[in-house]
Amino acid sequence: MITATMPRNFALPSTRTVISLALGGFAGLGFWELFAAVPTAWFAEYPLEPPELVKSLFAHQFGLDISTPVAKLLHYLTGFLFYPLGYYGLTRWVKSFGMPADGWIWGIITYFIALGFFAPLAGQYFLLNDVPRLSFMSFVGHAIYGYLAAYVFEVLEARAA
Numbered sequence: 001m002i003t004a005t006m007p008r009n010f011a012l013p014s015t016r017t018v019i020s021l022a023l024g025g026f027a028g029l030g031f032w033e034l035f036a037a038v039p040t041a042w043f044a045e046y047p048l049e050p051p052e053l054v055k056s057l058f059a060h061q062f063g064l065d066i067s068t069p070v071a072k073l074l075h076y077l078t079g080f081l082f083y084p085l086g087y088y089g090l091t092r093w094v095k096s097f098g099m100p101a102d103g104w105i106w107g108i109i110t111y112f113i114a115l116g117f118f119a120p121l122a123g124q125y126f127l128l129n130d131v132p133r134l135s136f137m138s139f140v141g142h143a144i145y146g147y148l149a150a151y152v153f154e155v156l157e158a159r160a161a
Contacts, residue, residue, distance in 0.1 A: 010093055013085075013092075016160060017157065018085075020152075021084035021085060022080050022084060023156060024084055024087075024149040024150060024151070024153030025079055025080030025083060026080045028080075028083075028146065029076065029079035029080050029149075032141055035141045035144065036049070036050070039137070040134070040137040040138075043137055044133035044134040045133070046134055048141065052071070053119060053122055053124070054066070054074050055068070055071045056122035056123060057121055060121065083106075083145075083146075084153065086106070086110075090102075090106060091150075099150060100150075100151070103146050103149070106146040106149075107143035107150075108146065110146055111139050111143065112127075114138070
């Protein structure tokens, strides 16, 4: 278990910290991609396909037809950079419960961002409640993603200190 006293200042993360955040994000995203494609498809009968949600969001909100590679790029940027930066903001600027709680909480927050906020904006049901097994697997996948991303980041930060 990793615990640390987190300073509550609004300083921007250092380059080293951003790299550590991105490495944590890559670890979480790597897990997410495998989880979304294989066990989710077995249990829910459909894989989770975040690029399709991104494409639907752009079409629904802006009338734009973006390509699958662009949608994947946006999803990957979110998973390895934007969500980890959100974790940093939450745990360094707002509140920290310490690991592992911070990672699990952040993962659950990412679930609500994706399926509670963006899915309805993309014309989908809130939390994909029309496909409960898919929603459940997304919840589990986001929770584990958040834990892994936070864990790798916190280990790297502890080593650098």
